[in-house]
Amino acid sequence: MIELVLPDGAKMSVESGIKGVEVASKISEGLAKCAVAVKVNDTLMDVTTPITTGGTFSIITSKNPEGLEILRHTAAHVLAEAVEALYPSAKATIGPVIENGFYYDFAGIIIKEEELPKIEAKMAEIVAADYPIERKMMARDEAEKFFAERGEPYKVEIIRDMPGDVKEVSVYTQGDYVELCRGPHLPRTGMLGKAFKLTKVSAAYWRGDATKESLQRVYGTAFFNEKELKAYFTMLEEAERRDHRKLGKEMDLYHFEEYAPGDVFWHPRGWTLFQTLIDYMRKRQKAVGYVEINTPQLMNRVLWETSGHWDWYQENMFTTTVEEKAFALKPMNCPGGVLVFKHGLTSYRDLPQYIGEFGRVHRYEASGAIHGLLRVRAFTQDDAHIFCTPEQLHDELQKVVKLMVSIYEDFGMTDMTIKLSTRPAERIGSDEIWDFLEKGLAEAITDLGYTYEINEGDGAFYGPKLDFKFRDAIGREWQLGTLQADLNLPERFDVNYIGEDGQKHRPIMLHRALFGSLERFTGVFIENTAGRFPFWLAPVQVMVAPVTNDQDEYAKKVLKRLQRAGIRVEADLRNEKISYKIREHSLKKIPVIAVVGKNEAAEETLTLRRLGEEKQIVMKLEDAVKQFKLDARYPSVEYDD
């Protein structure tokens, strides 16, 4: 006999070897019916696997997040069975659960999007057949032989590559289909139900390695009921409406041309937004001691060889040769910053130094990587390099993180994840330096009460980094802010400061960008706000709209008054009905429409309609000016008045 402790603390004594589903039916038959899996001592197991050890015990149903993962994992197996049935040349590889669904990768076939309904129909047949899904253990060499005979070379490779101490593996059978898998799974294919859908096809590399063969990936998703499935697709459709590429066109912010793939043509309204972001950042940075520099776009290749970028990234650099001298467009601002710092001698008394640059950099991104404003070939970083002593490192890192978070809060962007990227396999600098810097970054974050995830081996070649990631409309993660610690560039460029002892010492260099790329930040921000910018950021803050042309003179007067107050204002004097103008400027997401008619002209007032609000407010012109001036102020910036 073994003892199981239920979630409510109740203890249950059962014979060893009992199945999870049998335990469930002891509690209630209903529970047994909807049990997806069980959890014994934090290990998930199939409901049909004999339980031989006592301990904590819980039943996983559709209510648990683990339940949904198991459902989707089983859906992936059903997908694999359907594909192998429909495409005899298909070889199954792997099919994991991912956020919002699952996928399965196949070798030996090409599947087009229009073939997905056919596969879904086959999956439905497998569900209708309601095969029991059975787990059994196989000796490792037996399993290898078994899958080799079934013509599943990828399964064989997976078994071969398992660690040496693995002696047996689990396989799952549903009908004639057999899959190598750790499990657990739904007890029967019928439990998958109807709430699944294949969503897209794409290519993927075997084992994520671009030098290996290309596989056919099929993505899908599954839920416990059709209502949730439908809600998921509704949510996706709404998210697509927030796509910055769509809103960028609708709001007339920017466009691209074939002549310059991945390089933005900013329109007046988009550029105003862009410049406002820079203006805001400049004020925030100035307030905490940053200075600003500007360095050349094009610098001699020798500089990039010194910095190490040539060795690492020459494939991704734009280069040109003039009079037999090779130059490269800067892909980073750091060497420029280093040269400015190095120009002259710096005393320890003058550290730390905060040297900022709104630097435009060019990187030849792979053609398939370009994505709207989120991944471009020319972008502007709100870059800064901080030179400090090792003793100052901890404080300086914390200051950057605090400033970064405060800035995101001003934009209402609080849903971020912080990643610590550690030393890559190929790098420069000694292990002692990496140890010191990785520890410094980790402590800076934890000491401030934030948590981070580790991206093993994902650091830059010259140092570890903290990345601040945000999601776009449909949930893809994009890195915005970055904070990098670097002892290598100072070494390579022989950067020094004069210490108290009169000797030269090596400073630590921090690289940091808070927006990261202004272009990317703009894109993510558009998607986060669905284009409804706060007043202080809106490219056009107020649109003056006369009811009839009789009020044109008053409208012009209002326009001039607001312009003089520094408000970004336009007047729509076209011969159109007021409802037409309201509609048009609302669609362009202009925060305030100031309607002026006969009454307003007579009384020197404005009737204000704020975006998204039905109610109208009548204000004296001068009161409105005061209000707009307050609304236009940047958050977290001190104003003297």
Added chain:
RNA sequence: GCCGCUGUAGCGUAGUGGUAGCGCACAUCCUUGGUAAGGAUGGGGUCGUGGGUCCGAUUCCCACCAGCGGCACCA
């Protein structure tokens, strides 16, 4: 870069082996209307680019360019 898909006016789209429509936008005129589309008329297209097949190609084939979805990459 890899695999698949797409490319028709500024934007959104229909369509075809016999050189193209529609809506919005734009222009002119009528209308001067108080909170999400008033009406009429009109201009605008080498159907992504270059080759090929064909009597004839925007349509079929090939290459290239660009975009989209993933993968790989991302200092």
